[in-house]
Amino acid sequence: MEKMIVAMQDPDMGMKLRNQRLLITVIPHAMTGHDIIIWLIHKYSVCEEEALHLGGMLVKYGYIYPLKEPRSLVLQPDESPYRFQTPYFWTSTRWPASELDYAIYLAKKNIRKQGELMEYEKERYSLLHKKINHTWDFVVMQAREQLRASKQRRKADRIVLECQEQAYWLINRPPGGPNSLQRGPGLVRGKLAINCCDLPSFLKYSEQYQNHDPIMQGCLPSNPWISDDTAHWTMNTEMVPVPTRLRVERWSFSFMELLNDAMGRQEFMLYLEKEFSAENLYFWQACEEIRHGESSKIVEKVEEVYKNFLAPGAARWVNIDSKTMDKTLEGIKQPHRFVLDDAQMHIYFLMKKDSYPRYLKSDLYKNMLAKAIVPQETKKSVFPFMRRQRHSSPSPAQAVAQATEEEGRHKGAG
Amino acid sequence: SCDFAPSGSFSPFRRLPLPAKRKYMRSPLSPEMATQEVPLNETLAHLKTESETLKLKLEEERAKLHDVELHQVAEKVEGLGQFVMKTRRTLKGHGNKVLCMDWCKDKRRIVSSSQDGKVIVWDAFTTNKEHAVTMPCTWVMACAYAPSGCAVACGGLDNKCSVYPLSLDKNENLAAKKKSVAMHTNYLSACSFTNSDMQILTSSGDGTCALWDVESGQLLQSFHGHAADVLCLDLAPSETGNTFVSGGCDKKANVWDMRSGQCIQSFETHESDINSVRYYPSGDAFASGSDDATCRLYDLRADREVAIYSKESIIFGVSSVDFSLSGRLLFGGYNDYTINVWDVLKGTRVSILFGHENRVSTLRVSPDGTAFCTGSWDHTLRVWILMC
Numbered sequence: 001m002e003k004m005i006v007a008m009q010d011p012d013m014g015m016k017l018r019n020q021r022l023l024i025t026v027i028p029h030a031m032t033g034h035d036i037i038i039w040l041i042h043k044y045s046v047c048e049e050e051a052l053h054l055g056g057m058l059v060k061y062g063y064i065y066p067l068k069e070p071r072s073l074v075l076q077p078d079e080s081p082y083r084f085q086t087p088y089f090w091t092s093t094r095w096p097a098s099e100l101d102y103a104i105y106l107a108k109k110n111i112r113k114q115g116e117l118m119e120y121e122k123e124r125y126s127l128l129h130k131k132i133n134h135t136w137d138f139v140v141m142q143a144r145e146q147l148r149a150s151k152q153r154r155k156a157d158r159i160v161l162e163c164q165e166q167a168y169w170l171i172n173r174p175p176g177g178p179n180s181l182q183r184g185p186g187l188v189r190g191k192l193a194i195n196c197c198d199l200p201s202f203l204k205y206s207e208q209y210q211n212h213d214p215i216m217q218g219c220l221p222s223n224p225w226i227s228d229d230t231a232h233w234t235m236n237t238e239m240v241p242v243p244t245r246l247r248v249e250r251w252s253f254s255f256m257e258l259l260n261d262a263m264g265r266q267e268f269m270l271y272l273e274k275e276f277s278a279e280n281l282y283f284w285q286a287c288e289e290i291r292h293g294e295s296s297k298i299v300e301k302v303e304e305v306y307k308n309f310l311a312p313g314a315a316r317w318v319n320i321d322s323k324t325m326d327k328t329l330e331g332i333k334q335p336h337r338f339v340l341d342d343a344q345m346h347i348y349f350l351m352k353k354d355s356y357p358r359y360l361k362s363d364l365y366k367n368m369l370a371k372a373i374v375p376q377e378t379k380k381s382v383f384p385f386m387r388r389q390r391h392s393s394p395s396p397a398q399a400v401a402q403a404t405e406e407e408g409r410h411k412g413a414g
Numbered sequence: 415s416c417d418f419a420p421s422g423s424f425s426p427f428r429r430l431p432l433p434a435k436r437k438y439m440r441s442p443l444s445p446e447m448a449t450q451e452v453p454l455n456e457t458l459a460h461l462k463t464e465s466e467t468l469k470l471k472l473e474e475e476r477a478k479l480h481d482v483e484l485h486q487v488a489e490k491v492e493g494l495g496q497f498v499m500k501t502r503r504t505l506k507g508h509g510n511k512v513l514c515m516d517w518c519k520d521k522r523r524i525v526s527s528s529q530d531g532k533v534i535v536w537d538a539f540t541t542n543k544e545h546a547v548t549m550p551c552t553w554v555m556a557c558a559y560a561p562s563g564c565a566v567a568c569g570g571l572d573n574k575c576s577v578y579p580l581s582l583d584k585n586e587n588l589a590a591k592k593k594s595v596a597m598h599t600n601y602l603s604a605c606s607f608t609n610s611d612m613q614i615l616t617s618s619g620d621g622t623c624a625l626w627d628v629e630s631g632q633l634l635q636s637f638h639g640h641a642a643d644v645l646c647l648d649l650a651p652s653e654t655g656n657t658f659v660s661g662g663c664d665k666k667a668n669v670w671d672m673r674s675g676q677c678i679q680s681f682e683t684h685e686s687d688i689n690s691v692r693y694y695p696s697g698d699a700f701a702s703g704s705d706d707a708t709c710r711l712y713d714l715r716a717d718r719e720v721a722i723y724s725k726e727s728i729i730f731g732v733s734s735v736d737f738s739l740s741g742r743l744l745f746g747g748y749n750d751y752t753i754n755v756w757d758v759l760k761g762t763r764v765s766i767l768f769g770h771e772n773r774v775s776t777l778r779v780s781p782d783g784t785a786f787c788t789g790s791w792d793h794t795l796r797v798w799i800l801m802c
Binding site for chain 2: 137199200206208210212213219223230233236256288291293296341348390392397
């Protein structure tokens with residue numbers, strides 16, 4: 001096929017190319033469907049029917065693409081304009097088309113013109129968002145970078161490139177065609193046009209956390225290892241009546257920071273309860289317990305989750321989109337460790353994008369921050385080499401044993 | 415007992431010869447080439463040379479993009495001042511080389527393991543030993559503290575990873591309640607609990623990593639892709655919590671999806687065994703330490719190495735690496751008995767610490783970043799503080 005295409009573009013014996021008008025822009029090096037047929041007839045001494053069939057194949061496999069109706073991958077034997085696809089996008093050079101590249105392409109389309117994605121593209125976009133979620137930041141950054149680069153091109157060039165790219169993806173991810181997302185993930189990293197770098201993010205992160213880094217900035221009231229005083233640890237145990245200011249500040253750095261801190265999670269739960277959306281956090285926690293819990297308890301835990309969160313009329317029914325809900329309900333018929341992943345991720349991002357930002361602006365959070373403790377720095381001892389007595393602390397194992405003992409006593413009494 | 419670290423001769427995988435450096439994948443002509451007009455007067459040969467020149471120019475521009483390193487972006491960042499560093503605790507009690515250690519979430523307890531088969535749990539703050547177990551094998555190369563603080567895991571030349579619940583009864587023999595969890599076909603090099611006490615991730619000299627259910631000992635997922643012994647691993651601190659990185663004798667660092675078992679990214683720029691890998695606190699990158707005497711930083715989004723921490727005067731291998739809480743500092747334990755402290759952003763060495771009398775074999779920063787602990791072939795562990 002490629003030999004044929006090369007012959008078609010031969011400067012002496014190849015197709016006559018001319019400028020074609022597409023709306024208000026002039027596209028260079030285009031040809032008509034009619035010209036293609038004629039050329040094929042003469043070159044290969046075939047009849048019109050065969051030429052039409054042959055030409056149709058060239059379009060179907062993406063070596064030639066239509067300009068007027070890009071989604072109609074057929075060869076019209078009339079004045080319809082066509083162009084040669086650049087070798088960069090030939091199926092042979094870029095097979096297999098990677099999920100990552102497709103995600104970047106869809107992201108570009110989405111950013112460029114809101115709603116330009118077709119229905120099937122929107123579906124695939126959200127599927128990909130879940131599937132390769134761990135590299136999603138990268139996808140969006142790549143898309144933005146490529147769009148920025150394309151803005152610097154001449155309009156005609158830009159349109160040509162967009163057509164080429166669109167044609168490529170129409171061939172490699174046809175609408176309604178075999179959903180290639182069913183294939184295993186494989187090596188997600190495919191060939192990339194530009195490698196995306198966000199090195200300044202390292203600077204930002206280090207700067208943001210500098211005050212929280214005891215080695216960089218010290219800690220209040222003092223570093224226990226230096227002063228032999230465990231006050232710093234006592235003030236920062238998992239549950240305290242009043243947390244320190246640095247700790248509460250950290251909850252605003254990212255949703256993950258808030259959830260990773262038991263007190264933060266507790267506060268967030270209070271907020272969600274006020275908003276009548278606490279079921280989201282309860283659901284997320286229940287899913288975490290399944291993901292990280294004993295294999296033997298998975299079946300019973302999934303059943304509990306269904307009863308409490310997913311069943312119609314459930315006490316803590318969670319609002320998941322119908323597609324995810326259907327898929328989840330189907331999946332829990334054969335429960336496994338990751339069966340609730342999609343639903344969990346949906347709820348996680350819902351909380352992250354919606355409730356979390358509002359929590360940070362709420363009075364609940366602001367009051368927490370205002371009354372948080374800023375410990376006084378311990379003045380360094382006059383005799384720095386005098387050692388304070390180092391007190392031992394209860395072993396975590398001891399704390400758990402005591403708690404279980406108490407639980408047992410209460411159960412006995414009740 | 416053998417006085418050297420297990421080498422490839424223990425394992426069915428012999429150390430591989432140096433392969434040719436992998437080149438970056440180069441795409442064919444860019445899309446822009448297609449829009450250039452073809453002057454009909456020129457001969458084909460002339461066009462070919464022109465196309466080759468353009469290709470080279472393209473590669474040059476590409477190379478410029480690829481070679482942007484972290485220290486270049488950090489040029490305007492304020493440099494770090496002088497550091498004062500001290501050993502604040504020395505833990506003595508092991509009868510032979512300390513091979514591994516891990517911190518408890520309570521920020522003061524640690525577990526350590528040694529060549530003589532002993533695993534000790536210490537309250538490093540008071541230096542009291544709280545528990546001790548004697549393993550049935552020597553060279554306990556891996557140990558880990560459970561997130562709850564109620565158990566420890568360890569293993570080594572026994573090819574297994576076992577979990578010991580920490581009993582409060584001083585008279586009880588911890589070994590009585592031992593649970594055998596992981597089973598590899600060669601030595602256990604590293605282990606780590608995941609988010610709970612219920613799952614353990616292991617790496618082994620048999621070239622694989624594996625995820626296990628602690629309660630039943632069932633293998634949940636195995637990870638194949640390394641071409642030689644896997645020496646280290648670290649779990650990603652990500653929102654979705656599904657990935658981890660491993661480093662091996664094949665000079666590769668691989669990033670894995672825990673659910674599917676697939677290798678999703680691979681990095682091969684080190685020139686020798688990778689002994690240690692550790693995620694940058696944001697989860698967007700990870701650092702590695704190698705027998706080639708360098709530490710490197712790999713950015714997961716850019717999918718490449720973005721920094722290399724090396725000095726002509728440092729010629730001994732790195733055994734272990736870890737970041738300070740903010741990720742600004744990278745600590746490396748070296749086989750020449752020293753610890754080098756690196757400015758992650760600027761790529762410079764800010765401090766060198768002396769103290770151990772033999773190789774530093776293991777290094778971890780405490781959970782709240784107030785100190786870091788090292789273990790050494792000199793039989794001791796030290797807790798260090800660094801003050802900026």
